[in-house]
Amino acid sequence: MENVTKKACETHIYRALDEVTAKTAAFPVMETINNDEELSTPCDYCQQAAIYVVSNMQSPTIS
Template sequence: MKKYSCETHIDHALDMFVAETEDFPIMEKILDAEKLSTKCAYCEEHATYIVSSK
């Protein structure tokens, strides 16, 4: 499972990931080239982070 998040919604994305998967999340910064096409799962801003599992 992967969740994409902007700076504003990163706390919510981490909380939701733990609630849904009951697993420890890994937060990675998205590369600049990927930022152009990737949107936040909670708003229309460009995503800054990927929250995923191992």
């Protein structure tokens, strides 16, 4: 299965969920970015800091 990961801010979380679902036909996994060092990670859809990571696979490296 293709591994798709999207980063999204509060505004774009639903778009990210839709895209991951559409690309993989699998139920997406949504995780909150709560590591201070990652707060500067940009959203994939705008310039804001991303607060969610959406992927189609459970990743043990993202906590």
